[in-house]
Amino acid sequence: MTRSVTELPVSAxxxxxxxxxxxxxxxxxxxxxxxxxLPGVKPGLANIITLVVLWRYGWRDAAWVSLLRVLAGxxxxxxxxxxxFFLSLTGSLASLVVLGLARPLPxxxxxxxxxxxxxxxxxxxxxxxxxxxxLVPHDGVFYLTPVFLGAAVVFxxxxxLIAAHLLAGEETARAP
Amino acid sequence: xxxxxxSAWRRHLLAGDLLVIGAGLAATVASFLLLWQGDRPExxxxxxxxxxxxxxxxxxxxxxxxxxxxxxxxIEVEPGRARVxxxxxxxxxxxxxxxxxxxxxxxxxxxNQVSLALDGGGNSHDSLSY
Numbered sequence: 175m176t177r178s179v180t181e182l183p184v185s186a187x188x189x190x191x192x193x194x195x196x197x198x199x200x201x202x203x204x205x206x207x208x209x210x211x212l213p214g215v216k217p218g219l220a221n222i223i224t225l226v227v228l229w230r231y232g233w234r235d236a237a238w239v240s241l242l243r244v245l246a247g248x249x250x251x252x253x254x255x256x257x258x259f260f261l262s263l264t265g266s267l268a269s270l271v272v273l274g275l276a277r278p279l280p281x282x283x284x285x286x287x288x289x290x291x292x293x294x295x296x297x298x299x300x301x302x303x304x305x306x307x308x309l310v311p312h313d314g315v316f317y318l319t320p321v322f323l324g325a326a327v328v329f330x331x332x333x334x335l336i337a338a339h340l341l342a343g344e345e346t347a348r349a350p
Numbered sequence: 351x352x353x354x355x356x357s358a359w360r361r362h363l364l365a366g367d368l369l370v371i372g373a374g375l376a377a378t379v380a381s382f383l384l385l386w387q388g389d390r391p392e393x394x395x396x397x398x399x400x401x402x403x404x405x406x407x408x409x410x411x412x413x414x415x416x417x418x419x420x421x422x423x424x425i426e427v428e429p430g431r432a433r434v435x436x437x438x439x440x441x442x443x444x445x446x447x448x449x450x451x452x453x454x455x456x457x458x459x460x461x462n463q464v465s466l467a468l469d470g471g472g473n474s475h476d477s478l479s480y
Contacts, residue, residue: 279366280366282364283364283365283366284364284366284367284370285362285363285364285366285367286362287362287363287364287367287370287371288364288366288367288369288370291367291370291371291374292370295374295377316385317385319381319385320378320381320382320385320386323374323377323378323381324378326374327371327374327375327378330374331371334362334367335359335362335363338362339359339362342361342362
């Protein structure tokens with residue numbers, strides 16, 4: 175057997191990102207099993223991972239984890255290149271942009287909950303925009319905006335609290 | 351969940367977080383008011399034989415009797431809604447529709463050639479019936 179000539183050195187960064195992305199993908203798949211009353215309303219549990227990664231390792235890692243999650247999650251759920259995939263992708267990209275813009279917010283006042291809520295709003299904003307421009311070119315798509323915004327507040331708050339809880343638990347575990 | 355556990359979660363909410371939550375709730379309420387309250391009707395239009403016989407503003411209770419080929423149809427208006435209270439037609443469809451409260455909603459008493467339509471707000475539909 176000939177040995178492969180291409181060597182792909184695997185850095186510690188790669189391993190870490192892959193592990194975190196795997197956790198996010200697992201949450202995406204688990205979440206797909208939860209029945210939701212409205213299409214488009216989802217808890218977005220995988221974003222907990224994105225938030226923790228953002229807080230701990232920075233924006234670049236968060237972007238990797240988030241986009242890998244969208245890609246691999248859609249492959250696992252059979253959604254790859256389907257409309258749902260583009261909605262997820264747009265939502266994630268919008269969230270990442272907003273999270274990048276939110277970096278200068280002082281962490282003394284704005285915790286993971288703020289980031290989570292801002293990302294949730296960006297997510298729904300991005301999705302509605304792409305839905306309006308491409309999938310349903312009619313203003314009727316905005317009819318459910320209040321529901322989506324309400325869901326963004328509730329799930330953004332929950333995910334942010336869970337992320338903050340995870341991050342805080344980690345600090346206290348490391349302190350002694 | 352006991353109080354200690356709740357306060358442990360509360361600890362994760364910083365001042366800025368509360369601000370963002372408040373802004374999010376405000377945006378939700380604003381979008382609700384903007385998008386879902388827009389089709390509140392402004393007036394009731396009553397037609398007999400195809401011609402408009404009355405335009406009633408929906409701000410105060412009032413009633414109106416309209417004559418048609420079969421007899422008299424009575425329209426009732428209350429703040430924000432209107433209905434056909436009585437009609438001589440055989441099947442009473444327009445009466446059984448009850449109160450109309452959305453812009454574009456119509457109750458038609460075809461046998462007596464009388465119709466009641468709500469107008470105003472967004473007028474997002476040509477007509478609504480149930």
